[in-house]
Amino acid sequence: MSFISRKPKAKIRPPKSRNSVQNAVQEGWQRLARAIQEIYRRNASQLSYEEVYRSAYTMVVHGKGEQLYQGVQDLIAEHLESRIKSQLLGSNAAGSTAPTESALPSNTSSIPGAAPSTPAATSNILLVIEDIWTEHLTCLLLIKDILMYMDRIYCPNAHVPVTYEVGLQLFRDHVIRSNLVPVQTHLLDAVQHNIDTERQGGSINRSTMQAIIRLLTMLPDNLPRIPQTVYQHAFEPSLLQSTTAFYTQQGAEWAKHLGAPDFLRRIQEALEAEDQRCDLYLTQDTKPKFKEILKAELIAQYAETLIALPTGVISLVNDNQHDTLRLMYQLFSLVPESLEALKQALAEHIHRLGLEINQQALTATASVPQKLRGTSKPEPLASLQWVQAVLVLKQRVDYMLATCFDGDKQFDVAFDQSFMKFVSQHPRAPELVSLFLDHYLKKGTKGKTEEEIDAIVTGTIAVFRFLTDRDVFERYYKQHLARRLLLDQSISADLERSVISMLKTECGHHFTSKLEGMFNDISVSADINRQFHEHLEATTQASTGAGFRLNVQVLTESYWPLPTVRTGPKTDNAANTSGRQTDNSVIIPPLVQQKFDQFTDFYLQRHSGRRLTWQHSTGNVDVRCRFKNRQYWLNVSGYQMLVLWCFDQIPDQAFLTFQELAQETGIPEYELRLSLRTLACGKYKLLTKDPKSTDIDPTVDKFRINVDFASPLTKLRIRPALSSGGDGRSKSGASGANATAFGQQGGQVESEQEQHETKARIEEARKNLVEAATVRIMKSRRQLGHNELLAEVTRQLQPRFMANPMMIKQRIEVLIDRDFLERDPNDRRIYHYLA
């Protein structure tokens, strides 16, 4: 009050007067004590700062620092205790000082052990403490200001904490840990009670909570060494404990009642709520600790359960519940082990889905007989379905990866492995992939724009990546590509080239060099044919009388997967109409043979030193013929042309037996059977067979032209088929022939037998590759242990196929036998390279 500030002014006392030092000090202290009381009475604005400051200065200067320090502490402590008494022990009406128990809830808190259980009591103690704290803090700041000189000079010298810290400690000891009331326990109970209330959906006074927690974090605890706040020391541990208990219980409950999606959502909500709680009134330090608890109690604890639940991963994937999956990923990524488990579960599931696709494809291939007639419409083949299904799955997984799993690299790798696993579990995967590509690269794929095909091709290359037996794929792809090129079926050369370049980026140059060679041959052949025709026209030989045009594809033998290869190395050979094996065995009509000779002459003139071999079986011929009154254009294979030729030589009604035909044409029996089957039992029955049956019996069957043959189309494509039955008749006149290409059946899975052949051939090729790789490695290393060699060979061959260790071992043995390698005489496990 005002008289205090006036009083010292009234008695001005020069500080220099030595005789009254003692008095000045005493007076100064009294002045200070009164000033502090005034501050507590909110009357600071009446005080002269200079005056009280000078009082403190005087005391310190005259060596009474300790007295001052103690005195101030006592004053503050006294004040705090009186506050406690009036606010907590008495009624909370500020005026009343009666220490008797009143009906107020805060009284119950004075009984040790009795927790303030009602919400009113809870909020009350919080409010009271907050109130005392706010006041204390304000006053403390002022006291600190007037005692600045003491803080600056006395405290460091006496090694005691400055006023502000003392103030905090006093508050701790006299309010929070007051020996009058167990405030700390009650506070803790109240705080916990509030948090629990909020967790269960109730609403609480957050600002009070915040104030209390702030208060607690400001108070240093009195532990000897570790600097900790009261909050850290006394509150946080039990808060963490109760949080753990709460969520353990919640988790168990949720696990019992909720499906995976709801469970996940609850977990996320809990995470967010705790996060928010820490932001709003708990501390940032507590946040990670709460998070740890939630991670341990909810995620780590229930991850396996969540994955395995009937509503877990499998159904989430099957139902495309991407949001939930995403949530799951996000939550599980907090706990590495759970994420790992999720990854495993997903990878397994993808593998399972893949196996299902395999299973479907296999049963489908088994049930659909291989009938693929002259329909140009692409039938929904089982093989195509398989690749299509794989593609769809891949797309789904990719989408999932991108949307749900943030493109997580680890997941990507795991998924790819799953794909690889099931793709390699399908015995025909390489063949089917190649077929699939073939299907879309072939002309006549309707209803697809170029972009669509482009997308399909790119997707297929992705599937290709999962193949382990790439050499097998290469083999099939070569065959299919050859067919496309020779039959001129390719939809666009650009597309083919882009596929090859994609394969090249996948597997390297050597993988595609032959494929590129094939392309080259085709374009070179086009040139040669043009020149040949020009040459014919220029010479205007009598050959024009033959009246047909011969187109020859000159192919480099080593690039092309030709059926039978008898010619020596380093030659070109040509595929053409009629006849299998090589030249001689097949009897070719003179008309055609003449043309062949012309071409051979022409070609050898230009490229001497090369050898041409005719591959008749792979050619095809356009034949004009007449049944009844109608004229048809038949596109037939070389062999079929020969057969028709034979019938052309005899009267319409005459029969030819199988043996006779074989003799006339010189076609090998197997091939002849195939050709006849197509002609007599195929979709267009040009020949009639006797006796009628679905297969050809070489011993008894007789054939004649089906004179009554009729078809609404004038251009017919007779495709060589593998089986079926029927009858036919024809009258043929081989007046025009257009020779080229392969006649193998298009877009079809290989038969069992062919498959075995292919397998054997691939096996053989692999042996060579393994040997080559072994020698290459040994040549550079000179000396290598067995295991290292094995690993190295496997690594080198990996882009093409997975080398079997057994096979490598065998090859090494063979190489030792052939004196390429030798075993170390001392250590049998080491090999030496012999130059």
Place this chain on the structure above:
Amino acid sequence: MSNGGADDAAYIKLVSNDGFVFHIHKSVARGSGAVRNLLSSSGQFKESQTNEFNFRDIRGPILEKVCQYLYYKHKYDQTWTEIPEFPIEPEIALELLMTADFLDV
């Protein structure tokens, strides 16, 4: 540094025990720990309302020197230029020293 109304918020009035009045910038006055303390304690004491400091222990010449020093300090604090010497007359040195301690300059 001597004119301007006392209520001008940018200035603070320092009064010595023999009646000399010095108006100095608040920002400069903050060079003294004691004054800074008062200014920062948000208008709680009488001085922060009146903007006037009565130093009953400090003589005019000493306070003048202190004010000079505060401006000197304000000017050269946190500069990299060469700092000229601050002249202190020997006869007031001791008193000035004690005052500086009091004011935490």
